[in-house]
Amino acid sequence: METWYAIDNAVQVDSPALLVYRDRIVQNIDRALHFVHGVEDRLRPHIKTNKCKEVCQLMMDKGIKKFKCATIAEAELLGVIGAEDVLLAYQPVGPKVDRFLQLSKAFPNTHFSCLVDNSDAAQAISSKSLAIGLRTTIYIDINVGMRRTGVVLEDLERLFMDVLLMDGLQLIGVHGYDGHIHDKDDKKRGEQCERSYGILQTAYLMVQANISRPLRKVIGGSPSFPFHAERTDVECSPGTFVFWDFGYAENYAEQNFQLAAVLLTRVVSIVDHKHLCLDLGYKSVACESSQPRVKFFDPRIGEIKMQSEEHLVVEVPDSSKFTIGDSLYCVPRHICPTVACYGELQVVNGRQADQTWTVYARNRKINY
Incomplete structure (x- = not known):
């Protein structure tokens, strides 16, 4: 399975994070x-x-x-x-x-x-x-x-x-x-x-x-x-087009832009044998759409069961296959308001997130 989105230094990147390639x-x-x-x-x-x-x-x-x-x-x-x-x-x-x-x-x-x-x-x-x-x-x-x-x-x-x-x-x-x-x-x-x-x-x-x-x-x-x-x-x-997202990728596939922005999230709690809790609440991803608001690359991640301010509960076949702190990657349905959730973007070059870009216009006012 292609894993172009995975970074080798994920352990150094706090989550949730918005990676851009x-x-x-x-x-x-x-x-x-x-x-x-x-x-x-x-x-x-x-x-x-x-x-x-x-x-x-x-x-x-x-x-x-x-x-x-x-x-x-x-x-x-x-x-x-x-x-x-x-x-x-x-x-x-x-x-x-x-x-x-x-x-x-x-x-x-x-x-x-x-x-x-x-x-x-x-x-x-x-x-x-x-x-x-x-x-x-x-x-x-x-x-x-x-x-x-x-x-x-x-x-x-x-x-x-x-x-x-x-x-x-x-x-x-x-x-x-x-x-x-x-x-x-x-x-x-x-x-x-x-x-x-x-x-x-x-x-x-x-x-x-x-x-x-x-x-x-x-x-x-x-x-x-x-x-x-x-x-x-x-x-x-x-x-x-600069970042694309899974909503546009599914609806307008003929445009053939590449996904260039990915969310990094982590397992923060194992709820039970079928459910995990991730640190991807609706303060970290655009929440104006109905679920699913993100699409995971890992096929083991199933239905989204609940989302709150700092938490996202997902269904999995067997939670024992996961450990606390595991990194997971997903793409938002709507990237534009998702970017506004982040003060900085983690820039990926090769397989390393080795740079940050400040989202200056996330704020309503800079100087004027």
């Missing part, structure tokens, strides 16, 4: 570039998955210059490493407006943009931008079917006409996130992506007809990535 991350970045036929400018990866300087730097080393993020801390991290173009895929409101504008002052070599889907929110950003001598670039967020954020087509004309009159803003594109698309059947998923793209394209044409300079289109996440990657007129925004 540098060579596999690099291969996944290459795979993402393959989808866009090597045109780096068509990739705008979302860093919500990794929240880490070093992973973003690996993407920059491959020529990727544009990024997307969801929090001010993630945007700041990208400014710190000198990313060229950063889109905050969120409409900043309240104190976030000031925090976002501070980034443009603090990191003048990074071009920051944000989303808007509401005239009042846009006006607040415009007014505060003018007050400090900035003109903020924005994308209009379009509701392409997810019904979470974004303006619907019926209200788009009024919004962009308002925006065009705001001196503190410069409209540079339209954005759509189709996170509602997650059908396992790739044919159905392709049809759904086509509908979402159609909505974004309609919005683009409506706005472009009123602006002389060319606008950009940003669309998609990981499930829709291969379909939008074939379009030469959009920037694609996958994020999970």
Whole structure:
């Protein structure tokens, strides 16, 4: 049985730990570039998955210059490493407006943009931008079917006409996130992506007809990535591809990214002859999904029977085959919020966890 995930120095690594495999991350970045036929400018990866300087730097080393993020801390991290173009895929409101504008002052070599889907929110950003001598670039967020954020087509004309009159803003594109698309059947998923793209394209044409300079289109996440990657007129925004997880591996196997993040856990108690308790509570792995929230490499680990804050009870054929302190490896169903459970990643090179990467943007605030 292949054990690529096992490390030789597990005894030196406290658990629970999130191991990341540098060579596999690099291969996944290459795979993402393959989808866009090597045109780096068509990739705008979302860093919500990794929240880490070093992973973003690996993407920059491959020529990727544009990024997307969801929090001010993630945007700041990208400014710190000198990313060229950063889109905050969120409409900043309240104190976030000031925090976002501070980034443009603090990191003048990074071009920051944000989303808007509401005239009042846009006006607040415009007014505060003018007050400090900035003109903020924005994308209009379009509701392409997810019904979470974004303006619907019926209200788009009024919004962009308002925006065009705001001196503190410069409209540079339209954005759509189709996170509602997650059908396992790739044919159905392709049809759904086509509908979402159609909505974004309609919005683009409506706005472009009123602006002389060319606008950009940003669309998609990981499930829709291969379909939008074939379009030469959009920037694609996958994020999970750098680490992957078992949820995406099972549902979108055709993307063929490699698992590059694995949880190390240990047996902390032998409950009875059929059950073990591990140190993998729901403070250590994303818990928004139903069980199983992790998939174990060891085939002896059966059904998850109970999970609490610091404990995970699993069923096994014979608990006498295990000892207290045994190391076990598993992959989370959803890697993005799992990363946010950890202050640092244990980096595996070869079969050694010999480095740590700080998850800087795990916090809501770094400096700004």
